[in-house]
Amino acid sequence: MIFCWDIGGTAVKFGLCDRQGTLYAKDEKSVSSDHYETPLLDKVLREARVFLGAFSDISIEGIGISATGQIDTRTGTVIGTNGKIPGWEGSCLKQSAEEVFGVPAFAINDANAAVLGECFAGRAKGRKNVVMVTLGTGVGGGLVLDGRPYGGAKGIAGELGHFTLYADGPECTCGKRGCYENYASTTALIRKCREVTGNILTGREIFERAREGDTRLLQAIDGWISDIAHGLTGLVHIFNPEMVLIGGGVSAQEELLMAPLRDRVLHTVMPRFAEGLEIERAILGNDAGMIGAAKWFMEKEKE
Ligand SMILES: [Zn+2]
Incomplete structure (x- = not known):
């Protein structure tokens, strides 16, 4: 199972996705409630642990991350936000996820994740x-x-x-x-x-x-x-x-x-x-980013 995240400016979504692009479990948490006093990445990592805690019987092969902002896909780092989210720029998504969960992780911008998801399991399949x-x-x-x-x-x-x-x-x-x-x-x-x-x-x-x-x-x-x-x-x-x-x-x-x-x-x-x-x-709506993130993981793990 691939653990997929879709990090937006107000909420983060988590899901477990199989290699055919089907989501088995998903949840959404607010991340902006304290106006980013807690850095966005810290909140995401905390919520990710909580989410995964409910699935201790499932083994995770890796993590696919869809995230708001400009994401350097080679390093999995946020390199631009147009100043919209304080403290988000410079966040090392890939590295932090790998350190916390001990599996490979790859990150991609949310808009690119959405189109990848639609091509994998949505309206643009094939x-x-x-x-x-x-x-x-x-x-x-x-x-x-x-x-x-x-x-x-x-x-x-x-x-x-x-x-x-x-x-x-x-x-x-x-x-x-x-x-x-x-x-x-x-x-x-x-x-x-x-x-x-x-x-x-x-x-x-x-x-x-x-x-x-x-x-x-x-x-x-x-x-x-x-x-x-x-x-x-x-x-x-x-x-x-x-x-x-x-x-x-x-x-x-x-x-x-x-x-x-x-x-x-x-x-x-x-x-x-x-x-x-x-x-x-x-057609994938709010799930597009998560499914695309899972697909991104599958693409990158082959490299
Ligand atoms: Zn413009």
């Missing part, structure tokens, strides 16, 4: 070239190319939320301007809808009212999808994927998001790129 874009408060991304997660020189590639869509756009959390995330995130949709209605609506409310025929919201959604599609078109031209996966809760909106998005991208990309291209919703 695909070798997949671009995943997760639409949430921000925009996350991950790449599997030629069957392997693509990490670039330091293992931190795939920041798909932070390429410039409009050079004159608003300032982004990364310090640049007009990043894709500022237009394609659900935060961007909520902002657009506030501009036309004067109200702050949740994503769910926006889609509910649009479905009831609110034309202002339908137009706002249309503009949002247009921006998402622009970015995806560029990504398709760069990577020539077999599948573009859309993650995030909003991807459940088939009629109001996925269908028009699919239509737009398939008609905008150069014809050869559209042949066989699938644009689908990710």
Whole structure:
């Protein structure tokens, strides 16, 4: 059994995963309750011991770690966080996990883990070239190319939320301007809808009212999808994927998001790129990071 962790900024998930990508047990714990007074890694290690304590009859072959931030996959160290989580940068995930549990451990960024999980046991099973874009408060991304997660020189590639869509756009959390995330995130949709209605609506409310025929919201959604599609078109031209996966809760909106998005991208990309291209919703949800982390362990242990 592979012990898999998915470390986020507010919670950590633990699971036991077999070599076919099935999760047998899982749990989630808050890690931000004291505003990071206890360093995130200390909390994770403590909770990991507690979780595993309940499975003393199961032998652990190794640990796969999916984690927020920029993770150097060669060393299993957090090398960047954009300052979001105090004390997280510099955390040696691989080394600490190996010291505490006495088995090999490997770490990967959570967005790359999610797309790897989807390719292993989710919607992109069997695909070798997949671009995943997760639409949430921000925009996350991950790449599997030629069957392997693509990490670039330091293992931190795939920041798909932070390429410039409009050079004159608003300032982004990364310090640049007009990043894709500022237009394609659900935060961007909520902002657009506030501009036309004067109200702050949740994503769910926006889609509910649009479905009831609110034309202002339908137009706002249309503009949002247009921006998402622009970015995806560029990504398709760069990577020539077999599948573009859309993650995030909003991807459940088939009629109001996925269908028009699919239509737009398939008609905008150069014809050869559209042949066989699938644009689908990710299906593993909150389990994607854990399953991807288990797969990452299986990939790395062979090296
Ligand atoms: Zn940015």
